[in-house]
């Protein structure tokens with residue numbers, strides 16, 4: 148292990164994955180410097196809930212910072228210059244919204260990642276772990292999505308383009324520097340504290356509150372739903388990898404949206420009222436990862452069954468019913 152202190156920076160710490168990662172590392176004894184702009188891409192109440200929980204740990208400190216601002220490089224420097232690892236989880240996520248508001252996606256994904264890479268170069272931090280996405284692959288059709296097909300990638304959305312350009316810029320800026328660039332590409336992540344703009348939490352909310360369940364298309368799209376604890380265990384393993392690399396982090400067992408709805412019905416004991424809507428642009432039919440690289444290199448594979456993951460997410464929703472009922476679940 149190359150780590151010389153146990154301090155990490157996590158951007159996007161008020162977000163879904165950044166929150167879970169911070170929690171895991173704090174419990175493992177790390178000091179976590181959390182950074183987030185607390186933007187309003189979805190309800191800030193959920194971000195406050197996550198930050199409130201993290202602040203219970205004395206090894207956690209939080210800084211509200213917009214990483215798309217060029218001053219953020221010097222601000223980060225003032226906050227810290229001796230962390231060993233920078234987990235850059237901050238981003239503006241979501242495919243549909245990215246076509247409506249492309250400029251914000253360029254700022255929060257491409258520009259912010261450029262600033263983070265420059266900060267890493269300046270401080271000679273050991274590793275930049277940069278969250279990316281399966282969205283850059285488009286539709287996988289019959290074949291599995293593999294990491295080393297970058298040269299053929301044509302990102303199908305503004306979101307995917309800004310994430311891929313972030314990857315490329317970070318690799319270019321840090322080429323021949325002392326900082327490794329490790330790129331986890333997540334497939335659809337779900338679980339407690341999840342995002343209200345993503346399908347599983349929306350479906351749970353609508354079913355529990357006996358509202359119409361809006362499904363884009365016929366619901367037969369297959370997705371690689373990956374439970375957040377599995378994603379976090381992969382992210383911890385990625386930290387110890389000794390050279391720059393890219394890893395798919397997903398699940399081999401793809402599931403349709405209709406099956407997810409069935410499992411939520413089973414878990415809640417409530418029948419859904421499904422309304423099928425027009426399919427969104429460039430929404431792929433099948434998203435299926437090739438996980439052989441991460442399995443061989445880091446000995447990681449997901450272990451949570453979708454049945455169990457949905458059960459835990461429903462339980463969390465019910466425990467936080469009042470707050471979660473009050474969130475907005477779909478942007479008009």
Ligand SMILES: NC(=O)c1ccc[n+]([C@@H]2O[C@H](COP(=O)([O-])OP(=O)(O)OC[C@H]3O[C@@H](n4cnc5c(N)ncnc54)[C@H](O)[C@@H]3O)[C@@H](O)[C@H]2O)c1
Pocket residue numbers: 158159160161162163164165182183184185186187188194212213214215216235236237238239240254255259278279280281310332333334335336337342
């Ligand atoms: N959740 C998924 O299924 C999924 C799938 C693929 C990739 N990803 C990637 O994983 C990462 C985390 O996703 P998430 O689901 O936790 O999203 P999230 O929206 O819950 O968290 C992202 C956080 O980043 C913050 N942020 C955005 N712009 C910022 C800026 N300029 N400066 C500082 N903070 C900023 C937001 O306020 C938010 O709290 C993102 O990079 C996303 O692209 C997520």
